[in-house]
Amino acid sequence: MAATRTQVYLTEEQRQRIDELAARRGLTLAAVVRLALDDFLEEAAPNPEAVLASTFGAVPDIEPPSRDEWDRG
Secondary structure, eight states: OOOOOOOOOOOHHHHHHHHHHHHHHTOOHHHHHHHHHHHHHHHHSOOHHHHHHHHTTSSTTOOOOOHHHHHOO
């Protein structure tokens, strides 16, 4: 993985919580920050195909309109 060095300022509480999480999961601080950022970015711009796939079959009893309705113009 190619990476770019980036400096950020954290509050004392943020740093403490990240350090605790990293220790519990056996990760580095950088790994925790990258994972959190990946989650944030996915939430901010979700993959439309994944979102659509997650709704497949959500309303199994729905009845689509007949094809005749689709062709009205």
